[in-house]
Amino acid sequence: MEPNPHPPEPGGAPSADGHRSSLVLHINGVTQTLTVDHRTTLLDLLRERLGLTGAKKGCDHGQCGACTVLVDGRRANSCLLPAVAQDGRRITTVEGLAEGERLHPLQQAFLERDALQCGYCTPGQLCSGVGALAEVAAGFPSHVTPPTADPGTPVELTDDEIRERMSGNLCRCGAYPRIVEAVRDVSGGAGGQEAAR
């Protein structure tokens, strides 16, 4: 969880009109060289150019969390990220969480707990949950973490912690109780460790 693990890399070469640049992205383990209009968000690039429609466009303003993906292992709202500025980053979308036919433990837990109704927010919930579990394992505090908690040691994941840490993901079906249960099921399991890969 280094703050900024990537030194400047070559790339960002502008095109003749000055409104497009090329970049390299490592998406779900596949390295891709792309040329994008500077206005393209990471979300639109994933959905419209690369066919990765798992990440959803809910509000497109960073308010709903449906577009959440992992950037260098950390969750982020892809609707607010200019694609060109992600040059060299590792992007994990919901399509990249499973290993072959084996679902990520959090995906499995969502199924077992029936933690969704319409499913539109689910990819964002999953990526956010995976990122949140990694943050908990790394000792990142939240608004409800006791101030006396020891920095650098994993945070005890109470239901209040899960609700607070998942508050950036809205669910209009109201599946929150089951989402909390699913995240709780995975905490202490492999999910938090895998998230940091």
Add this chain to the structure above:
Amino acid sequence: MKPFGYLRATSVEEAVRAAAGQPGARFLGGGTNLVDLMKLGVETPRLLIDVTRLPLDRIEELPDGGLRIGALVRNSDLAAAAAVRDRYPVLSQALLAGASGQLRNIATTGGNLLQRTRCLYFQDISKPCNKRAPGTGCPAREGVHRDLAVLGHSDHCVATQPSDMAVALAALDAEVLLHGPDEERTVPVTDFHRLPGDSPERDTVIRPGELITAVRLPPAAPGTRSRYRKARDRASYAFALASVAAVLEVRDGTVRHAALAFGGLAHRPWRARAAEEVLHGAPATEDTFARAADAELGAARPLRDNGFKVTLARNLAVDVLAGLAAPADDH
């Protein structure tokens, strides 16, 4: 969104030079506010200067016992830093009271200071707004202003500054380090954000081309405790209706040091100097804390629908100060 150029800066000097030569340029940090405003048409840069690869992402100990926080340190990393949690808990708490986990992973220290008001009229380009389009008027005065200012506003603008982090920094006497085309300078956080007056288009005293490179925290005074408390419409992930950042030292039942700042009430983090005057040397009692809050908030001029904020801020301040004065069970 209008097409724009993109430059990935490899040095502070290059970034500043590029910005000085291009009036329509904007620095891109995390972009959580800027990109949103571009989608809304509020910001229409001709050039984005990406500063995210500059080596400004470290938190460094200073010889005097303070901290130097690089402008690119992510909000989540700053809130989690052991030095911040141990010595400046008010700052960690303020950061964690803002936005969401995924936004805090993107948002930077410098960008947080420069985020724009969430006033609905400012964000809606079909409406007049003196901040966005000077001289067009302020519909918020008579319109939707429940979330807006009660202190320091003007006929021209009643917007509030939305950052939680800035409120804690104001109470901590932090300084903003700026690198401009001609010079480097340091501005206290309490002077960094402006009151709207007749030029609400300027949120801060930052000059064209200047880049925030760091925030500097003075050493935490021995014996002080600090806390941030925020009241909002939801339990999480909402802007402040009112918030309080407080740093307090009580010895033998007497207030020896007090720094207090309000958030959500004004166009800038509101450092409560009048309240501090009442607190200094006074007995650390609820009566003192209430008199201090009243001394500050007596100047409030609420709008039609936001008078509740004055009471809310008063109660928050009394509660936070009383908690800090009570025997230690937490910070």
